[in-house]
Amino acid sequence: MPTDNLRAVDNTTAAGDTAAGPAVRSRADVRSLLREAMLSYRALFTWLNPLGYLSSRIVRPIGMAIAFTSLSTHYGAGAGRMLVGSSLLAGAGAVVYGMALSIGNERSFGTLGIWLASPQGKLRSACLRAVPHVVDGFVGGLCTYLVCCLLYGTMPVGLPLFAGLLALGVVTTFGFGLSLSALALVVEDLFVGPNTAELVLMVLSGTLVPRAKLPGFLQPVSDVMPLTHVMNVVGDELAGAPWATSQLWGELLVGVCWFAASSVLMYAAVRRAAFRTELG
Amino acid sequence: MSGLTTDRTGLEQPRLPGASTLLRSLADQLRMHASSPMAVFSALAMPCVFAFVVHSSASDRNATSDLAVGSAGVGMLDSIIVLVVISLLGEKQWKTLYAALGSPGGLVPVVLGRLAGTAVQSLTALPGTLVILALLFGVDGGFDWARWLAGGVLLAFSTASVVGLLGFAVLRYPYSAGMTNGLTGLVMALSALIVPQSALPGPVQKLALVLPQSHVMAWVRGGGTAEVLWAAALTVVFSGLVVLAVRRLENMARRQALPLEA
Numbered sequence: 001m002p003t004d005n006l007r008a009v010d011n012t013t014a015a016g017d018t019a020a021g022p023a024v025r026s027r028a029d030v031r032s033l034l035r036e037a038m039l040s041y042r043a044l045f046t047w048l049n050p051l052g053y054l055s056s057r058i059v060r061p062i063g064m065a066i067a068f069t070s071l072s073t074h075y076g077a078g079a080g081r082m083l084v085g086s087s088l089l090a091g092a093g094a095v096v097y098g099m100a101l102s103i104g105n106e107r108s109f110g111t112l113g114i115w116l117a118s119p120q121g122k123l124r125s126a127c128l129r130a131v132p133h134v135v136d137g138f139v140g141g142l143c144t145y146l147v148c149c150l151l152y153g154t155m156p157v158g159l160p161l162f163a164g165l166l167a168l169g170v171v172t173t174f175g176f177g178l179s180l181s182a183l184a185l186v187v188e189d190l191f192v193g194p195n196t197a198e199l200v201l202m203v204l205s206g207t208l209v210p211r212a213k214l215p216g217f218l219q220p221v222s223d224v225m226p227l228t229h230v231m232n233v234v235g236d237e238l239a240g241a242p243w244a245t246s247q248l249w250g251e252l253l254v255g256v257c258w259f260a261a262s263s264v265l266m267y268a269a270v271r272r273a274a275f276r277t278e279l280g
Numbered sequence: 281m282s283g284l285t286t287d288r289t290g291l292e293q294p295r296l297p298g299a300s301t302l303l304r305s306l307a308d309q310l311r312m313h314a315s316s317p318m319a320v321f322s323a324l325a326m327p328c329v330f331a332f333v334v335h336s337s338a339s340d341r342n343a344t345s346d347l348a349v350g351s352a353g354v355g356m357l358d359s360i361i362v363l364v365v366i367s368l369l370g371e372k373q374w375k376t377l378y379a380a381l382g383s384p385g386g387l388v389p390v391v392l393g394r395l396a397g398t399a400v401q402s403l404t405a406l407p408g409t410l411v412i413l414a415l416l417f418g419v420d421g422g423f424d425w426a427r428w429l430a431g432g433v434l435l436a437f438s439t440a441s442v443v444g445l446l447g448f449a450v451l452r453y454p455y456s457a458g459m460t461n462g463l464t465g466l467v468m469a470l471s472a473l474i475v476p477q478s479a480l481p482g483p484v485q486k487l488a489l490v491l492p493q494s495h496v497m498a499w500v501r502g503g504g505t506a507e508v509l510w511a512a513a514l515t516v517v518f519s520g521l522v523v524l525a526v527r528r529l530e531n532m533a534r535r536q537a538l539p540l541e542a
Contacts, residue, residue, distance in 0.1 A: 074476065
């Protein structure tokens with residue numbers, strides 16, 4: 001049975017190559033990549049059950065956003081900046097936790113050794129596994145924003161702009177999250193990495209604490225964190241000032257730099273793990 | 281007083297059948313989880329970050345008693361949720377609940393002992409966060425030490441009584457990964473820990489009245505004795521609900537052979 005299936009796939013591919021050429025093959029490749037991403041999501045994202053998903057990806061960020069937005073309105077700063085920041089943070093948080101779980105759970109399920117031994121690029125595999133979480137983060141962030149806008153009766157930033165900024169934010173957080181995937185290969189406690197990363201993002205990403213209010217030595221660190229440049233755009237928009245496109249390029253650059261650094265980290269973590277006899 | 285009494289069969293029985301089990305359960309909780317890295321992380325790191333966010337919103341503030349108690353409350357909430365889940369899931373995995381079910385006091389003293397243990401353990405957040413807040417922002421001249429201490433202790437026990445209902449859910453139903461994550465955000469918003477209840481959006485304000493923590497925080501922020509009485513009464517009500525829920529669980533385990541190990 002498995003042999004027949006393999007033969008059928010081979011025939012289809014061969015037919016596709018001759019009939020329609022590389023276009024069909026590339027479509028098949030994309031389908032195969034998406035299937036791999038979805039399979040890893042279903043197998044390794046342990047919060048993928050109705051209660052776990054609702055609780056972790058919907059209720060938690062909304063509760064946090066209510067607490068922080070109320071804090072801002074209480075001290076007279078208005079709901080706008082904190083509402084947008086909390087919603088962006090909700091999206092980033094989903095990416096951070098998802099990417100850490102997508103590698104860390106290989107250890108939890110005892111399959112880390114098999115994954116490391118499999119003949120596939122580990123960086124490519126980690127990136128593919130991030131795809132559903134990036135989409136998930138976008139949905140979660142958007143949901144948090146809409147619910148909080150209803151609760152506070154205001155929409156500080158237009159929906160298309162917010163959606164665009166959120167999309168950029170979750171993509172740049174993907175670069176940062178890749179470092180947590182690598183860390184999950186080194187640190188045995190699965191939640192230490194993402195919990196710490198979430199707290200770091202809360203303080204340093206400009207979402208909850210404006211960059212100008214950070215101590216001087218932390219301000220340059222904030223500049224290299226995901227979401228900081230996105231929040232600069234939000235700040236300008238809320239102030240009614242025209243925002244610079246360079247901020248968006250800056251945010252993208254931060255994401256690319258994090259991706260490059262995380263790739264090196266992933267390479268080193270995979271090499272370290274491959275040489276260890278016990279993966280625990 | 282020997283602490284023992286004689287029943288109809290002439291055998292000596294403890295005067296309070298569940299008291300010793302409750303104390304044993306409390307001691308077990310502290311012995312097994314007091315140094316858990318995750319609990320320490322929840323009790324200290326998270327509240328300090330929240331305090332930093334609060335401080336940045338009101339930049340002229342030193343560490344006042346309500347900031348200190350509210351920040352500690354975030355840590356208490358997070359650590360109590362984590363600890364209740366870990367400890368009660370442990371009881372299920374080790375199948376120790378069957379032994380408890382057969383003991384004179386049943387499951388109630390075990391669960392209450394665990395909850396009391398988590399409340400005591402979460403108290404580390406109170407001095408722990410204050411030290412860090414004092415180092416970061418300095419202590420305010422008008423810091424009310426009595427309200428900080430009494431409010432903090434009451435907050436720990438009221439939080440444990442509310443989270444006790446989660447304990448019932450963990451014991452009664454199969455555990456779904458991630459199911460408790462939302463509670464931190466939800467209860468934190470409803471407890472008015474970092475802002476007064478009046479600052480919450482309308483529908484959330486009304487819900488906050490149901491939780492004892494919001495009354496504790498109202499008292500810490502300068503409210504009258506009525507707030508403490510409300511907080512104490514609601515804590516007793518929530519504890520009563522936990523006892524009733526666990527009693528119901530006992531009945532189900534005995535009459536319907538509900539497994540206490542899944």
